[in-house]
Amino acid sequence: MKIGFIGLGNMGAPMAANLAAAGHTVVGFDLAAPAPKGVSMADSGPDAAKGVDAVITMLPNGAILRAVANEIIPAMDAGALFVDCSTVDVESARAVAKQAVAAGLAPVDAPVSGGTTGAVGGTLTFMAGGPDDAFKRADPLFDIMGQKAVHCGPSGNGQAAKICNNMILGATMIATCEAFALADKLGLERQSMFDVVSTSSGYSWSMNAYCPAPGVGPQSPADNEYKPGFASELMLKDLRLSQQAAEAVDADTPMGERATALYAQFVEDEDGLGMDFSAMLPRFEKLGRS
Ligand code: NAD
Numbered sequence: 011m012k013i014g015f016i017g018l019g020n021m022g023a024p025m026a027a028n029l030a031a032a033g034h035t036v037v038g039f040d041l042a043a044p045a046p047k048g049v050s051m052a053d054s055g056p057d058a059a060k061g062v063d064a065v066i067t068m069l070p071n072g073a074i075l076r077a078v079a080n081e082i083i084p085a086m087d088a089g090a091l092f093v094d095c096s097t098v099d100v101e102s103a104r105a106v107a108k109q110a111v112a113a114g115l116a117p118v119d120a121p122v123s124g125g126t127t128g129a130v131g132g133t134l135t136f137m138a139g140g141p142d143d144a145f146k147r148a149d150p151l152f153d154i155m156g157q158k159a160v161h162c163g164p165s166g167n168g169q170a171a172k173i174c175n176n177m178i179l180g181a182t183m184i185a186t187c188e189a190f191a192l193a194d195k196l197g198l199e200r201q202s203m204f205d206v207v208s209t210s211s212g213y214s215w216s217m218n219a220y221c222p223a224p225g226v227g228p229q230s231p232a233d234n235e236y237k238p239g240f241a242s243e244l245m246l247k248d249l250r251l252s253q254q255a256a257e258a259v260d261a262d263t264p265m266g267e268r269a270t271a272l273y274a275q276f277v278e279d280e281d282g283l284g285m286d287f288s289a290m291l292p293r294f295e296k297l298g299r300s
Pocket of ligand 1: 020021022041042078095097124125240
């Protein structure tokens with residue numbers, strides 16, 4: 011395929027390089043980032059988007075996605091795929107998909123999980139929304155950039171799945187960290203805490219696969235001074251998207267709301283910026299009840 015790739019940052023660059031390494035012709039555009047390996051660069055978004063079979067975008071947020079979509083949709087050939095892999099608000103994803111369909115394009119919103127390691131290794135998980143035929147056409151590309159793609163329904167549902175997943179993740183990481191800090195104060199060894207919880211009903215991905223306590227459980231950012239991994243500010247972004255969506259559809263999400271407030275405090279008022287999101291544990295260690 012001939013693919014236009016717009017947004018070649020920490021995630022987009024290795025994803026585009028993997029598509030090129032698999033034999034696709036990839037034309038890239040980014041306001042600032044250099045060309046990834048195997049990718050030739052265009053002078054503008056529309057230049058990268060014209061005459062291609064598929065455009066993939068990997069951009070910071072919904073406002074930028076909407077602006078880029080406004081520019082590139084008129085330049086794209088009718089019938090082309092428009093796959094947005096950014097994490098954005100559900101409303102922007104649905105608005106851009108509607109605009110794409112009106113222009114005769116096949117839209118897929120396909121945010122990812124797996125972070126930069128997954129992007130480099132081609133082991134991302136894609137959560138996709140959009141028409142069946144568009145998903146089927148995008149699936150071979152997901153196969154190259156990732157290890158799993160789940161079609162979650164119509165346009166916007168990929169973003170819905172992503173923010174619901176990350177709302178659970180934010181809340182369970184906080185719960186895991188506060189429980190470790192409580193266990194410390196109760197005189198429970200962290201290894202014992204891990205051995206019990208990881209095989210009992212308190213288990214979760216946060217405890218079992220990404221344990222926030224250094225030296226306990228599998229290797230995780232906690233063993234590397236909480237260098238991300240998944241940065242706290244990215245978790246905050248996703249939690250805020252979950253609350254924006256919850257407000258839009260009048261859903262009661264008290265745990266999501268509390269997790270958002272805690273990560274906002276951690277990132278904006280404390281020392282969480284640039285730290286892995288599991289650094290909530292040393293934060294709780296320092297605090298008492300008040
Ligand atoms: P990044 O900031 O490294 O990359 C974004 C790129 O977009 C930058 O290179 C920037 O120059 C470019 N850009 C911005 N506006 C542009 C425009 N108008 N035209 C062309 N290029 C433009 O961010 P990232 O870490 O690669 O994340 C990208 C998306 O992936 C975000 O939505 C993020 O939430 C999501 N995501 C990131 C991770 C992660 O671990 N980094 C994990 C999952 C999902």
